Structures are given as structure tokens and as C-alpha cells.
Amino acid sequence: MMRIEELEVFRIGMPLKAPFRSALGEERIVETIFLRLRWGGVEGWGEVTPQARPSYSPEWAAGVFRVIRDCLGPLLAGRPIGSGQDIQSMLSGVRGNYFAKAAIDIAWWDAYARSRGEPAWKVLGGSEPEAMVGADIPLQADTDALVEAVGQAVDEGYRRLKLKVTREAPERQLAAVRAAFPDIVIHVDCNGAFSLDDLPRIRALDHFDLAMLEQPLAFDDLVDHAALQKHLDVGICLDESITSAARARKAIEIGACRWINIKAGRVGGVTEALAIHGLCEKAGMPVWIGSMLESNLGQAVSLALATLPNVQYGSDIFPHGTFYATDICEPEMRLSGPSSMRAGDDPGFGWQPDISMLRAHLIERASVSMKSEGWAS
Numbered sequence: 001m002m003r004i005e006e007l008e009v010f011r012i013g014m015p016l017k018a019p020f021r022s023a024l025g026e027e028r029i030v031e032t033i034f035l036r037l038r039w040g041g042v043e044g045w046g047e048v049t050p051q052a053r054p055s056y057s058p059e060w061a062a063g064v065f066r067v068i069r070d071c072l073g074p075l076l077a078g079r080p081i082g083s084g085q086d087i088q089s090m091l092s093g094v095r096g097n098y099f100a101k102a103a104i105d106i107a108w109w110d111a112y113a114r115s116r117g118e119p120a121w122k123v124l125g126g127s128e129p130e131a132m133v134g135a136d137i138p139l140q141a142d143t144d145a146l147v148e149a150v151g152q153a154v155d156e157g158y159r160r161l162k163l164k165v166t167r168e169a170p171e172r173q174l175a176a177v178r179a180a181f182p183d184i185v186i187h188v189d190c191n192g193a194f195s196l197d198d199l200p201r202i203r204a205l206d207h208f209d210l211a212m213l214e215q216p217l218a219f220d221d222l223v224d225h226a227a228l229q230k231h232l233d234v235g236i237c238l239d240e241s242i243t244s245a246a247r248a249r250k251a252i253e254i255g256a257c258r259w260i261n262i263k264a265g266r267v268g269g270v271t272e273a274l275a276i277h278g279l280c281e282k283a284g285m286p287v288w289i290g291s292m293l294e295s296n297l298g299q300a301v302s303l304a305l306a307t308l309p310n311v312q313y314g315s316d317i318f319p320h321g322t323f324y325a326t327d328i329c330e331p332e333m334r335l336s337g338p339s340s341m342r343a344g345d346d347p348g349f350g351w352q353p354d355i356s357m358l359r360a361h362l363i364e365r366a367s368v369s370m371k372s373e374g375w376a377s
């Protein structure tokens with residue numbers, strides 16, 4: 001049992017190569033949170049990417065930065081930590097704030113794996129280092145541009161594609177994509193754009209042989225998804241709605257989905273991601289790993305999670321140059337083969353920031369004192 005000796009949090013703005021559009025709006029600069037801690041004399045890094053505005057979830061980067069600095073960090077000061085579960089218990093007095101908790105939890109797992117001299121994917125229970133990955137196609141200007149973007153991803157060797165859609169005419173776009181690429185594995189991500197009033201429109205999506213339908217209804221819903229699933233052949237995949245293992249259990253119990261997309265940031269960290277993975281495995285529900293457009297540091301965490309045995313679909317992990325012109329962390333992410341990536345043998349998650357890049361993109365930084373204990377409620 002060792003204490004956190006240092007804790008430092010960074011809010012970073014990462015300019016995208018091109019605006020990323022989804023049903024949630026348009027991002028040009030992705031705001032991300034880096035967290036560095038020292039535990040047992042070993043350094044660990046974590047990243048969570050809640051975005052600049054609270055549009056994907058109620059959290060946002062500026063808020064996450066403050067919650068870590070003012071609430072969560074002080075709760076850990078001076079306290080012995082031996083596991084991710086210890087961290088979760090110590091932070092349990094703060095409700096919600098999953099991304100903020102995840103930044104600390106992920107950095108601790110990195111330090112823990114480094115302290116053992118082992119790659120994180122092995123420490124987490126990965127079955128083999130190779131993981132399936134897929135392409136994520138944001139909203140395009142028109143249907144021709146979408147078909148072209150899909151063609152480019154297919155040419156690059158991707159074997160599964162995820163398309164972002166809105167309520168506006170997804171059937172027409174999917175018909176064009178299917179006409180051009182009848183056999184490719186495709187699913188669509190609605191980011192909560194529909195309601196049950198849209199049932200005929202959602203059922204129309206059932207005609208395109210989709211691998212799954214991701215988060216069709218509201219970000220915090222389970223019950224309506226269970227009602228919707230009864231009307232669909234395609235399986236629903238929940239993303240935004242699953243913020244904890246407890247929520248995953250309820251979703252499974254009421255039949256709200258057939259897949260879960262796990263994101264360490266969204267669920268409070270690697271500790272809870274592992275709990276959700278295990279719960280789904282027991283229930284016979286497959287999972288895959290999603291993305292918040294993290295830098296390659298956060299993507300390295302996704303890659304380690306993607307090696308777990310119940311990950312049965314290509315995960316959203318992207319090679320160097322996909323969304324960002326320059327990488328903020330080292331080394332570069334690279335495909336190891338068509339639609340696949342390989343987790344390495346370096347201790348921990350295996351990635352760390354290039355400090356000059358970190359400085360160049362810094363919005364704000366804070367050190368949290370680990371000497372005094374407590375946060376007065």
C-alpha cells in the first residue's frame with residue numbers, strides 16, 4: 001500500500017485536422033485532460049477527453065480539470081492505495097464526475113503496471129496483444145462525400161466502419177453506401193438523436209444489414225431502449241447510457257441492448273471498465289472499446305482494453321494522422337495489419353507525452369498537494 005506522492009493535471013486543446021461533425025455538433029479543437037501522478041516512486045499518466053462543451057455527457061474539460069484539482073485530488077492526499085478499487089472507494093463521496101475520476105484511475109493503473117514492469121494489457125487480463133480496430137466516419141457534407149469517405153476507409157484496409165448519423169435522412173445515405181459497398185461491416189452511431197416517436201424512421205434502418213445501432217435514444221436512457229429493442233432485428237449498442245457497472249447490469253436485465261461500447265473515461269476509469277467487461281462476459285453480451293478522440297496516450301488505454309477476451313468487435317482506435325496532424329504523445333499509433341493494432345511490451349500503457357508538445361497545447365495546469373488530507377463537504 002503506497003501513497004500518491006505527486007498529482008498534476010493538465011487541460012490541453014488539440015486542433016483537429018478537419019472539423020469532426022456528429023449529431024452532437026462540430027468539434028474543431030478537442031479539449032482533453034492529462035493527469036500525471038507518482039505512486040510508489042513510479043510515474044503514471046492518464047488521459048480523458050470529455051470535450052470542450054458538455055454535449056456528449058454532462059461533463060466538460062474545464063469542469064473535469066476543476067473537479068480533479070479541488071475535489072478528487074485532495075480526497076486521495078496522504079491515503080494508502082493498493083488497488084483501483086481503493087481509489088474508487090475513496091472518491092465515492094463525489095457523485096457522477098466519471099471522466100474526472102477516470103483520469104486518476106487510469107494514471108494509477110499506468111503507474112501500477114509500470115511498477116510491476118509489465119505491459120498494462122497483460123496486467124488487465126488481455127488474451128493476446130492483437131486487437132481489431134475500425135474506422136469512424138464523421139458526418140459528411142453530402143451523400144457523395146460519405147460514399148467517398150467510406151471508399152477511402154475500405155481502401156485503407158478497414159474491415160468495419162462506423163458512420164455517424166443524425167435524424168436527417170440516414171436511410172438515404174445508408175442506401176447509397178450499401179449500394180456501393182454491399183458486404184462491408186457497418187454500424188451507425190446516432191449519439192442519442194432519436195426518440196421513441198421516431199420508431200418508423202429507426203425501423204427503416206433495419207434494412208441495411210447493420211452490425212448494430214449505437215445509442216439511438218437519449219444519453220441517460222435505459223427503459224426506452226429496452227422498448228425499442230423489441231421492435232428491431234438489429235442489436236442496440238449502448239454508449240452514453242452506460243456510466244457504470246451498475247448501469248450495465250440494469251441495461252442487461254431489462255434487455256436495453258445487445259452490445260456495450262466501453263470507454264474508460266465515460267465509466268470512471270479502467271477499474272470500472274474491467275467490471276463492465278466481466279459482467280458482460282458472464283451475461284453473454286459482447287463489448288468493444290469506443291473513442292472520445294483522445295490523443296495517442298488515451299488511445300493506448302483503449303488498445304490495452306481492446307485485448308480483453310470479451311471484446312468481439314473492432315474498437316475505435318485510430319492510427320497516427322487520422323484526426324490530428326501531430327501526436328502529443330510518443331510513440332505513434334500504427335496499424336499492425338488491416339483493421340488491427342498490436343499492444344506493445346513496454347511497461348504500463350506504454351505511451352507518454354512529448355513535454356514540448358504538451359506545453360505548446362496547454363490551456364491550464366495545476367499541481368494538487370498530496371500532503372494535506374481531505375476535502376470539507
Ligand SMILES: [Mg+2]
Pocket residue numbers: 189191214215239240261290
Ligand atoms: Mg458513440
